[in-house]
Amino acid sequence: DAGVIQSPRHEVTEMGQEVTLRCKPISGHxxxxxxxxxxxxxxxLLIYFNNNVPIDDSGMPEDRFSAKMPNASFSTLKIQxxxxxxxxxxxxxxxxxxxxxxxxxxxxLSVL
Amino acid sequence: xxxxxxxxxxxxxxEGATVAFNCTYSNSASQSxxxxxxxxxxxxxxxxxxxxxxxxxxxxxxxxxxxxxxxxLLIRDSKLSDSATYLCVVNKGSNFGNExxxxxxxTRLTIIP
Numbered sequence: 479d480a481g482v483i484q485s486p487r488h489e490v491t492e493m494g495q496e497v498t499l500r501c502k503p504i505s506g507h508x509x510x511x512x513x514x515x516x517x518x519x520x521x522x523l524l525i526y527f528n529n530n531v532p533i534d535d536s537g538m539p540e541d542r543f544s545a546k547m548p549n550a551s552f553s554t555l556k557i558q559x560x561x562x563x564x565x566x567x568x569x570x571x572x573x574x575x576x577x578x579x580x581x582x583x584x585x586x587l588s589v590l
Numbered sequence: 591x592x593x594x595x596x597x598x599x600x601x602x603x604x605e606g607a608t609v610a611f612n613c614t615y616s617n618s619a620s621q622s623x624x625x626x627x628x629x630x631x632x633x634x635x636x637x638x639x640x641x642x643x644x645x646x647x648x649x650x651x652x653x654x655x656x657x658x659x660x661x662x663l664l665i666r667d668s669k670l671s672d673s674a675t676y677l678c679v680v681n682k683g684s685n686f687g688n689e690x691x692x693x694x695x696x697t698r699l700t701i702i703p
Contacts, residue, residue: 511690520695521634521677534690569633579691581633 480504482582484570490588496558499585502551503572511579512545512555513569521569527553560589591616594680596694604702607668611697613678614660623654625663626677628696634677637663665699673701 483502491497503510511526525535530547538545542561547553557564565588571581596613603609615623623640638645640652640661651664661678678694 513693518695521693523690523692526690578636581635583633 482570482572482580484568484582484585486585487583488586488588490590491560492590493561494559495589496556497560497564497587497589499555499568499570499587501553501555501570501582503553503570504580505551507572507574507580508550509573509575510547510553511571512553513571513581515567515569515584516565524555557587560587562589565589592694593617593692594678594694596676596678596697598695599698601697601699602702603668603699605668605670608664608666609668609699610662610664611676611678611699612660612662613694613697614658615678615680615692616659617680617682618656618659620659620680620682622681623652623661624679624681624691625650625652625661626679626693628675628677630674634693637676668701670701670703673699675699 482504485500508529512524513521514524515521522537524537525545526533527547543557545555567584567586569581569584571579573579594615601609625637626634627637628634638647638652640654642654644653649666653662665672675696675698677696680692
């Protein structure tokens with residue numbers, strides 16, 4: 479199995495630009511999670527989906543962040559407009575119900 | 591107060607030594623607990639679940655104290671390959687249940703040759 483696949487691995491952009499992060503979960507997993515990791519705050523859950531439906535987006539910092547899951551094999555996290563404080567590692571993770579969580583390799587985002 | 595608190599370290603420990611980390615959680619309704627390991631510039635990976643009665647996996651022992659709301663991880667006979675950041679994780683739901691996981695900020699461990 480290929481595991482959770484995220485792209486890009488690294489993204490460097492300028493403040494004000496739109497950023498789109500992509501995730502392909504493991505086939506057959508019905509839950510998908512987006513996390514953000516910083517030194518100060520650790521891993522924070524932004525949003526999660528069950529069967530492509532957003533269940534809890536209370537961790538999304540503000541309206542500049544949006545996430546979609548148009549089908550079972552693809553999700554995006556979009557930041558528009560991006561700000562320097564959005565710089566972090568963004569992880570996507572997936573799992574089946576009552577099974578362990580698998581993380582992707584993450585996207586290192588730098589907003590200049 | 592943070593939901594999950596850990597000593598960030600770093601812990602610098604000689605190879606072969608025993609090292610222990612603690613983690614405290616604030617929500618008494620939490621039901622399931624885990625330790626994850628994260629290597630530098632890599633994704634977190636599940637190390638082990640933590641059960642009420644305590645559990646062991648090779649050189650690793652995890653314990654839970656519900657009354658004091660803390661979790662511990664003990665590593666015996668430490669190896670160079672144990673160098674990593676160890677994340678304490680708490681879930682309000684049942685084991686691997688539907689609730690979201692809350693991660694601590696991690697304890698960084700370096701094993702010195």
